[in-house]
Amino acid sequence: MANNWPEWLPIRSELSELTPYGAPQMPDLVALNTNENPFELPKEVVDEILAELPKVLSNLNRYPDRDAILLREKLAGYINSQSGTSFNSENIWAANGSNEILQTLMLACGGRGALGFVPSYSVHPLIAKVTGVNWNAASRASDFTLDISLAINEIHKIKPGLTFITTPNNPTGTILKLGEIAELAKAASEVNGLLVVDEAYAEFSTQSSAVTLISKYPNLVVVRTMSKAFAFAGARVGYLIGDLKVVAACLVARLPYHLSSLTQASAQVALSKADLLQAEVKLLISERERVCAELIGYGFNVVPSQANFMMFSRFTGSAGKVWQDLVDHGILIRDIGIPGYLRVTIGTPKENDQFLAAIASHKP
Numbered sequence: 001m002a003n004n005w006p007e008w009l010p011i012r013s014e015l016s017e018l019t020p021y022g023a024p025q026m027p028d029l030v031a032l033n034t035n036e037n038p039f040e041l042p043k044e045v046v047d048e049i050l051a052e053l054p055k056v057l058s059n060l061n062r063y064p065d066r067d068a069i070l071l072r073e074k075l076a077g078y079i080n081s082q083s084g085t086s087f088n089s090e091n092i093w094a095a096n097g098s099n100e101i102l103q104t105l106m107l108a109c110g111g112r113g114a115l116g117f118v119p120s121y122s123v124h125p126l127i128a129k130v131t132g133v134n135w136n137a138a139s140r141a142s143d144f145t146l147d148i149s150l151a152i153n154e155i156h157k158i159k160p161g162l163t164f165i166t167t168p169n170n171p172t173g174t175i176l177k178l179g180e181i182a183e184l185a186k187a188a189s190e191v192n193g194l195l196v197v198d199e200a201y202a203e204f205s206t207q208s209s210a211v212t213l214i215s216k217y218p219n220l221v222v223v224r225t226m227s228k229a230f231a232f233a234g235a236r237v238g239y240l241i242g243d244l245k246v247v248a249a250c251l252v253a254r255l256p257y258h259l260s261s262l263t264q265a266s267a268q269v270a271l272s273k274a275d276l277l278q279a280e281v282k283l284l285i286s287e288r289e290r291v292c293a294e295l296i297g298y299g300f301n302v303v304p305s306q307a308n309f310m311m312f313s314r315f316t317g318s319a320g321k322v323w324q325d326l327v328d329h330g331i332l333i334r335d336i337g338i339p340g341y342l343r344v345t346i347g348t349p350k351e352n353d354q355f356l357a358a359i360a361s362h363k364p
């Protein structure tokens with residue numbers, strides 16, 4: 001579709017070369033390609049959301065709470081319980097998935113451009129393009145780690161309004177240490193920029209959350225989501241934790257009434273069941289360790305991951321060929337466009353067994 005726009009359509013020139021974001025959605029396959037939580041929402045959570053709905057439905061003639069205060073209070077409580085912090089609702093902003101949070105940050109603070117370190121989450125540069133934010137890509141090392149002194153040099157050189165890091169990183173699964181994040185936040189503060197820490201997979205990691213650094217570095221913003229750990233991807237709820245002034249800037253840029261009352265109410269229920277959902281996260285972590293050990297046993301190289309997915313290499317044949325062969329065997333993983341590597345999301349124990357059986361024929 002790109003490059004084929006009719007003349008009567010005044011699409012912005014910087015968008016004319018882009019294609020819509022999209023991982024394949026193939027409903028009949030075992031979906032291990034988009035880092036979703038493979039477990040259905042527990043019945044207990046479903047039942048409680050259903051019990052909430054009548055109240056919400058009869059009020060659909062009214063706009064939702066524009067500022068989502070009750071939801072933001074619950075999110076603050078969840079973060080405080082996880083990280084021993086003392087945030088309140090004014091330190092939180094919530095939106096339709098963390099992708100909307102990222103978009104709001106770009107709209108609010110992207111005027112001086114943005115910087116990221118690739119390979120990382122491909123949606124960061126995509127949102128930058130769409131919101132007219134100048135995107136600068138710097139590289140990670142060949143083992144996908146980030147050289148902090150090089151990164152600090154880039155920040156000083158480019159002076160971006162927004163510097164993005166993802167930890168655990170997608171697609172590599174690698175993490176940054178808190179001390180390293182603090183150094184990057186300091187460098188960003190020296191150029192009056194925000195450091196945006198995308199922690200979409202924080203719950204799967206042993207590393208403490210960067211939210212513990214915000215009181216020292218008010219220019220540090222942590223972006224989280226309910227899509228992965230909370231098994232809530234379909235509901236679309238993401239949020240940020242940051243200084244009051246960061247949240248205030250997001251309020252200026254957000255669309256009025258952007259988060260539906262249905263979403264706000266169901267997310268509050270899911271948050272009240274955080275303990276139940278965290279038990280599934282534990283199981284996924286132990287499955288990650290199992291799949292990792294099996295892949296290494298087969299002779300593959302596995303990039304150490306603290307997320308609910310991992311990258312592996314040393315299979316026989318190209319990534320594209322192996323990907324297609326797995327599709328032919330009913331299993332959908334991700335070809336992330338890094339030559340020689342594929343990424344697999346951790347599924348249910350049964351799905352992981354199916355993947356391991358299928359990938360065995362591509363042992364080095």
Ligand SMILES: *Cc1c(COP(=O)(O)O)cnc(C)c1O
Pocket residue numbers: 035096097098099100121166170198200224225226227233236237238
């Ligand atoms: C999945 C993912 C997101 C987006 O999550 P939503 O909240 O579903 O929009 C954000 N950042 C990273 C790194 C992700 O992998």
